[in-house]
Amino acid sequence: MTSPNTNKSTGSNSDSSAIPLLEIVDLHVNVEDKEILKGVNLTINAGEIHAIMGRNGSGKSTLSYALMGHPRYKVTSGKMLYKGQEISEMSPDQRAKLGLALAFQYPVSIPGVSVSNFLRKTVNAVRGRDIPVKEFRLELKALMAKLGVKDEFLSRYVNDGFSGGEKKRLEILQLSMLNPSLAILDETDSGLDIDALKTVSEGVNALSKADTAILLITHYQRMLNYVQPQFVHVFQDGKIVASGGSELALELEDRGYEWVTSEMQPTPGTGPNATKTSSSSSSSSPAVVGAK
Secondary structure (H helix, E strand, O other): OOOOOOOEOOOOOOOOOOOOOEEEEEEEEEEOOEEEEEEEEEEEOOOOEEEEEEOOOOOHHHHHHHHHOOOOEEEEEEEEEEOOEEOOOOOHHHHHHHOEEEEOOOOOOEEEEEHHHHHHHHHHHHHOOOOOHHHHHHHHHHHHHHHOOOHHHHHOEEOOOOOHHHHHHHHHHHHHHHOOOEEEEEOOOOOOOHHHHHHHHHHHHHHOOOOOEEEEEEOOOHHHHOOOOOEEEEEEOOEEEEEEOHHHHHHHHHHOOHHHHHHOOOOOOOOOOOOOOOOOOOOOOOEEOOOO
C-alpha cells in the first residue's frame, strides 16, 4: 500500500529500480501567506492511477495547482520531482512541455477564441512544432468521436455558454490531445449527469497507459466506479492521513470521513504527533486503512 515514510505506491506496474514519474517529498504550500499544504508525501509511478479524496478545504485542489505552477500557490519547502527533475521553479508552460497536464474543476470561458484554434495552439505549444492542419483535424475528430463531441463544438468559443458536461468534455478532449505523462484531474466529476460521467470516464481511462499516470481528485466514489484506482489517499488539513486500495473509497462512501478522523487521533502514551496506523510505521506517515 504505502511505504513507512514517503507514501510510495507498490503496485505491480512499478519497477522498483526506476525513477518514479512523480515524487512529492514533505511539500508545504502557502496561498496568500496562509499555509495550506503541511507536509505532503506521495510517489506515483508510470502505469498507476491514484485517487485523492477528502472534505472541502482539505488541500486537494491546492496540490493540483501547486503541481502545475499556479503563481498564487507558493512552495515554501519540500520537493516536487517529476521524472527525477525538480519542477518547483518551473513555469506552467515548462511543466506542460515536460508532460504534466491539469483538467480544471471550474474551466474558464474565453469569449472570442474558438475551441478549434485553442486546441491547435495549445497542442502546437506543448509538442513544440506546428502540426499540419490535416493531421491535427484527423487526430482531433477521432478523439471527438470517442468522447461524443459534435463537430459544431469546434466553432464555439471556449467554454462560453457551455453546460457543465460540455466543459468537462472539453477538458478531457484537451487532455487527450496533449497526451500527458501525468494527467491531473481536479474534481472532473462535479456537475456531470450519469451519461456524461460515463463518457468522460471512458476518456480518462483511455489516458491510462503503461508509461503514463493519472492523479484523480474527487469528493465522491461514484467516478471511481468507472475509473478504478490502484491507490486511494485521504486528505485532511493539508496532509495525506490515510492510504489504501480501491476498497478505501467504498468505505469512505459508506462511512464518510469522520471515522478516518477518529482513527487519526493521537495514541495515548506515544506523544502528541503519533497517529494510529495499521502497521508499525513512523508517526509522520499516513495510516494504511481499508485493506482487506
